[in-house]
Ligand code: PLP
């Protein structure tokens with residue numbers, strides 16, 4: 001498994017594992033962290049050899065540019081364990097590619113793919129026991145990069161840190177998901193950083209999302225910043241709409257994250273013989289479809305959210321309920337994708353990667 005990049009990895013193991021302190025029968029999403037992390041520093045124009053260390057605090061200068069100018073990007077992935085104890089990742093090179101797309105847009109250094117993939121595999125070798133196997137749970141993996149370089153000058157930093165930390169996790173949403181279709185605030189704009197997985201994209205969502213939560217909605221569905229007439233994506237997932245028998249999702253753009261779950265769901269749906277359309281969707285079309293009964297399903301898709309059915313949506317002070325169907329596309333597609341991820345079925349796409 002070791003490549004030229006990773007054979008010089010240093011591994012410092014923790015003295016005592018925290019694993020026995022964790023209640024694997026009651027896992028929340030992303031709130032307890034495994035024993036080790038991978039750390040890789042970028043200095044003097046180059047990435048140093050990655051190190052695996054105990055999960056621990058890091059020290060930063062107050063003048064580090066992350067605090068001032070927000071150069072911070074991340075990825076979200078999961079590791080799964082099958083009944084034989086083998087460990088799998090899902091489309092990991094796509095996460096690495098997207099990290100580097102985000103890095104470029106935020107004027108940060110791109111990370112060599114071997115550091116990401118081999119580093120992740122080496123980390124998972126150590127953290128195998130942290131992968132939960134109960135249905136709906138997985139080891140959530142958070143690769144992230146931020147500016148450590150110092151100075152108050154508003155310009156890119158000259159040093160960065162890349163870390164991979166892991167959190168055994170249960171479902172992202174604990175109950176029904178009701179969404180508010182946003183008509184005032186925007187998540188992203190043309191020419192902006194919406195397509196990047198930049199920390200600031202999430203910070204900017206928190207206030208409008210809190211306003212929505214205060215009204216009883218769990219997520220916001222963002223609309224285009226120009227007219228607020230078209231739906232884009234939700235705070236932590238891409239959106240699918242079923243009108244009659246057709247499954248729709250909006251095209252990605254420089255305002256929308258190119259979700260790995262979204263593109264996988266589209267491929268699986270097509271293989272299942274479900275008619276799919278990738279096109280712009282007007283809020284007014286959703287409302288009309290809800291009123292005339294042709295709107296059958298709404299669901300979100302993402303690594304953390306997997307496939308999360310949406311029970312209803314609010315818009316301009318009015319609530320619209322989704323019908324409660326027996327056999328939903330959402331449930332079928334969720335089963336198909338998780339079966340591939342957890343090695344329960346063949347993977348005709350070559351998405352699953354054994355660690
Ligand atoms: N959109 C946003 C804003 C997200 O944060 C996520 C989660 O990563 C997604 C979409 C779904 O992307 P993926 O399926 O690659 O996890």
Ligand code: COI
Nearest residue numbers: 076077236302303304305
């Ligand atoms: C993911 O699904 O991996 C994400 O990054 C969403 C995050 C906001 C939890």
